[in-house]
Amino acid sequence: MKKVIFLIVIYMFISIFPIFINIDAATTEYNTFSEIMMPEGKLLSNFTNEELKEMYKHVERTTGWGVNVYKENSNVDASYISNTLYSVENKGATEVKYKIEVEVETSNKVSFNASGSLNGSASGTTKGGVKGEIGAKCGVEVSNTTTKSRIEKQKLEIIVEPNSRAIIYLTGSLSVTNGVAAYYVAFIQVCKGGFEIVTLKNQYARVEKALI
Amino acid sequence: MKKLLIVIYVLAVSFGALIFIGYRRTSEEFYYYLPQAKSYVYKEDRKMNFEIYSNSDDSIIRYVENNEFRIKSNDETYILTNVSVDMVKQENIYLYIIEADVLNLPYELFEFIDAQLEISNSKFILKFKIDFLSILNPNTIELISINDLFGSYSYVNGSLELVGLNIKFGDNYRKLDRISVGNYTVSNLTFVLDYMLGNEINILDSIPNYNIINNENNGSLIISDSSFFIPLNYPKLLNITEGYILFEIDEKLYYFDTFSFIVNDLLYSDYKDKMKLVEIKYDNN
Numbered sequence: 001m002k003k004v005i006f007l008i009v010i011y012m013f014i015s016i017f018p019i020f021i022n023i024d025a026a027t028t029e030y031n032t033f034s035e036i037m038m039p040e041g042k043l044l045s046n047f048t049n050e051e052l053k054e055m056y057k058h059v060e061r062t063t064g065w066g067v068n069v070y071k072e073n074s075n076v077d078a079s080y081i082s083n084t085l086y087s088v089e090n091k092g093a094t095e096v097k098y099k100i101e102v103e104v105e106t107s108n109k110v111s112f113n114a115s116g117s118l119n120g121s122a123s124g125t126t127k128g129g130v131k132g133e134i135g136a137k138c139g140v141e142v143s144n145t146t147t148k149s150r151i152e153k154q155k156l157e158i159i160v161e162p163n164s165r166a167i168i169y170l171t172g173s174l175s176v177t178n179g180v181a182a183y184y185v186a187f188i189q190v191c192k193g194g195f196e197i198v199t200l201k202n203q204y205a206r207v208e209k210a211l212i
Numbered sequence: 213m214k215k216l217l218i219v220i221y222v223l224a225v226s227f228g229a230l231i232f233i234g235y236r237r238t239s240e241e242f243y244y245y246l247p248q249a250k251s252y253v254y255k256e257d258r259k260m261n262f263e264i265y266s267n268s269d270d271s272i273i274r275y276v277e278n279n280e281f282r283i284k285s286n287d288e289t290y291i292l293t294n295v296s297v298d299m300v301k302q303e304n305i306y307l308y309i310i311e312a313d314v315l316n317l318p319y320e321l322f323e324f325i326d327a328q329l330e331i332s333n334s335k336f337i338l339k340f341k342i343d344f345l346s347i348l349n350p351n352t353i354e355l356i357s358i359n360d361l362f363g364s365y366s367y368v369n370g371s372l373e374l375v376g377l378n379i380k381f382g383d384n385y386r387k388l389d390r391i392s393v394g395n396y397t398v399s400n401l402t403f404v405l406d407y408m409l410g411n412e413i414n415i416l417d418s419i420p421n422y423n424i425i426n427n428e429n430n431g432s433l434i435i436s437d438s439s440f441f442i443p444l445n446y447p448k449l450l451n452i453t454e455g456y457i458l459f460e461i462d463e464k465l466y467y468f469d470t471f472s473f474i475v476n477d478l479l480y481s482d483y484k485d486k487m488k489l490v491e492i493k494y495d496n497n
Contacts, residue, residue: 156469159357204411206362
């Protein structure tokens with residue numbers, strides 16, 4: 001009997017252990033964007049504690065093993081403005097030709113973000129991990145490994161008039177799926193929290209000038 | 213007994229041949245490319261790039277030192293220099309990005325039409341068509357001052373294509389007679405809107421008469437303080453992601469430097485219907 005209990009404990013330990021490692025595995029690049037505009041719903045960072053509590057009620061029902069997911073926003077199309085890629089100012093009295101070099105990352109990326117105790121558990125395991133399971137339940141493939149992306153360097157020359165600033169940035173479209181999730185191991189809730197999956201769809205470059 | 217041995221021998225040979233054919237079939241590499249109109253402004257240390265999609269995750273073309281990259285146009289051959297090849301996994305296919313120095317040509321404006329990019333190594337020669345490539349080496353053509361610029365894309369026959377430019381001109385210009393991305397697209401200035409559209413639009417919502425295929429430049433535009441949406445037409449629809457812009461303003465030519473309008477890796481699955489098979493010639497001795 002002792003042996004059986006010992007084996008069960010070992011098995012549970014092995015099952016739980018992988019979800020406590022690789023805490024930094026979740027990628028949240030979209031958090032660096034200067035603005036994300038959602039026509040409906042809101043981002044995880046804008047949910048109040050009361051709203052989260054209300055949503056948690058949907059995931060309190062225990063599942064024997066795995067993730068219980070409640071989606072508040074499912075594949076909501078949104079647009080974004082990235083941070084400035086390049087900025088140059090001409091404070092002089094005559095126009096200046098600037099040679100500039102812009103680095104743009106060209107890849108279709110899926111970012112995963114989590115809050116609460118889920119944040120430390122959304123890691124990769126060989127079976128896909130909590131992150132992968134949440135993604136699967138939301139119909140989005142969330143990779144456990146960092147997707148290789150290409151950095152494209154573009155050089156261009158641009159005229160900047162006196163007392164003007166030229167900036168280059170990216171805009172584009174993305175889709176947002178967020179909500180709350182709870183992870184259960186042998187009917188025991190191991191962690192819960194909010195999650196957000198953001199899929200970058202398109203990135204467009206824009207050059208703009210403004211008076212200083 | 214002898215007959216039985218012969219039968220077994222024939223069966224074994226046939227089985228081996230079947231396995232060999234099956235193996236060759238499954239290990240056969242294929243390469244695709246998306247017909248594109250590419251354009252670059254030449255400057256020292258500038259790069260141009262070509263994309264090839266393949267089912268092979270370890271194609272020999274990755275190993276630059278084992279390959280020669282050249283463009284063939286009519287009877288001329290241009291060897292590409294400082295080549296690098298990067299690979300990005302895309303769903304179930306691999307995108308190879310071949311980057312090389314922009315060709316330094318003794319012309320202010322040079323266009324390759326229906327040229328060929330050839331990649332040769334000990335295994336094969338890949339030949340794929342460069343539908344349109346133009347290189348501007350500005351000498352008399354001046355750099356333009358633009359206050360705002362971005363492209364608008366719309367779905368045309370199921371894929372996202374550059375259908376227009378949103379522009380706010382600088383103060384020094386009066387009348388626009390022609391605008392072209394890479395000297396490939398043509399401009400229909402009779403359909404210009406005096407406001408900007410978004411990055412992703414349905415062009416027919418804004419310009420119901422819009423037809424992407426058109427050969428001729430039409431109309432002119434009196435430049436004001438306004439921002440404009442200028443629709444683009446194509447003699448033949450080729451995908452455009454980046455390029456320089458050529459302007460004819462006040463009877464003078466200007467250019468805007470090579471600019472990325474969209475900075476995604478183009479997904480094979482999104483443009484599948486438009487992909488063309490690259491010709492492979494094996495046994496390259």
